[in-house]
Amino acid sequence: MNAPADAAQPASVDAIVELLGAHDYLCDRRLATAILVAMRINKPLFLEGEAGVGKTEAARALAAGLGARLIRLQCYEGIDLAHAAYEWNYARQLLHIRLVGEREDRVRTEQDVFGPEFLLRRPLLDAIDNHDQVPPVLLIDEIDRSDEEFEAFLLEILADYAISIPELGTIRAEHPPLVILTGNRTREVHDALKRRCLYHWIDYPDLEREVAIVRVRAPEVSERLGRQVAEVTQRLRGLDLYKVPGVAETVDWARALAALGHTEATPAALRETMGAAIKHQEDLERAEEAIAEHARP
Ligand SMILES: Nc1ncnc2c1ncn2[C@@H]1O[C@H](COP(=O)(O)OP(=O)(O)OP(=O)(O)O)[C@@H](O)[C@H]1O
Numbered sequence: 001m002n003a004p005a006d007a008a009q010p011a012s013v014d015a016i017v018e019l020l021g022a023h024d025y026l027c028d029r030r031l032a033t034a035i036l037v038a039m040r041i042n043k044p045l046f047l048e049g050e051a052g053v054g055k056t057e058a059a060r061a062l063a064a065g066l067g068a069r070l071i072r073l074q075c076y077e078g079i080d081l082a083h084a085a086y087e088w089n090y091a092r093q094l095l096h097i098r099l100v101g102e103r104e105d106r107v108r109t110e111q112d113v114f115g116p117e118f119l120l121r122r123p124l125l126d127a128i129d130n131h132d133q134v135p136p137v138l139l140i141d142e143i144d145r146s147d148e149e150f151e152a153f154l155l156e157i158l159a160d161y162a163i164s165i166p167e168l169g170t171i172r173a174e175h176p177p178l179v180i181l182t183g184n185r186t187r188e189v190h191d192a193l194k195r196r197c198l199y200h201w202i203d204y205p206d207l208e209r210e211v212a213i214v215r216v217r218a219p220e221v222s223e224r225l226g227r228q229v230a231e232v233t234q235r236l237r238g239l240d241l242y243k244v245p246g247v248a249e250t251v252d253w254a255r256a257l258a259a260l261g262h263t264e265a266t267p268a269a270l271r272e273t274m275g276a277a278i279k280h281q282e283d284l285e286r287a288e289e290a291i292a293e294h295a296r297p
């Protein structure tokens with residue numbers, strides 16, 4: 001098999017910033033540096049940050065920019081090997097045994113049905129055993145939602161880019177995927193897992209970047225309106241809210257205002273559309289106060 005095209009690999013931090021920018025993802029140099037290092041030393045990158053700061057989108061834009069396949073594993077409580085890595089295709093195995101087993105020697109048939117063609121490949125196996133021209137980006141999204149046993153299972157994959165299948169042996173990646181894990185700290189991820197990854201905390205963007213993100217994600221919103229909304233959300237993030245708005249909320253809020261024909265983020269207009277950014281009843285009152293304060297000269 002041909003080696004994947006190294007020429008496709010971005011050569012500098014600026015190149016990464018540009019590549020992501022071309023896919024509507026505006027990142028700072030720190031994140032771009034973390035990505036470049038992950039690519040260069042072939043280590044998984046663990047992106048942590050509050051909800052809606054652009055963790056998932058970073059992986060998506062990166063895959064698009066590299067021309068790589070995005071293989072996404074969405075984690076959840078109770079996720080297991082069968083959903084994440086592989087499963088034996090029992091129905092097919094049974095059928096095979098029925099068709100062949102009666103005619104041929106039974107031991108051989110049993111060996112046969114634990115061959116690769118009887119495997120149902122789930123995202124992790126798909127990423128490890130890939131034959132892509134450009135190695136895929138494997139996004140293990142929201143790892144903090146999975147259980148600790150699942151984390152333990154990931155260790156081999158993250159350290160060796162390999163999966164052991166008892167009946168088949170160890171499958172090792174010829175061209176390791178670029179692995180991005182994300183989490184938003186619903187629980188602390190184990191040190192053993194962190195040790196196998198590079199780590200980067202994605203913070204909220206500064207005002208200028210947030211305005212630029214709104215403009216890129218919602219081109220129908222004017223610079224002025226986008227700026228006003230970004231200023232308000234940044235202010236809301238300083239409050240002790242149950243859930244502070246992320247970047248996605250800023251974009252939605254600006255969109256909501258524009259959709260109603262507002263060209264100005266007046267307190268009345270902001271209140272009317274607040275559901276785009278504030279999603280907890282407990283936070284409504286405090287947010288309204290902050291909006292009123294923000295409007296005062
Ligand atoms: N740096 C950025 N450049 C462009 N768009 C961004 C950026 N950050 C966030 N966004 C926007 O915010 C949206 C939400 O981002 P994303 O879904 O990646 O957040 P997340 O960190 O994965 O959140 P969660 O923890 O809830 O999964 C994106 O779809 C995108 O529109």
Ligand SMILES: [Mg+2]
Nearest residue numbers: 055056057182
């Ligand atoms: Mg996400």
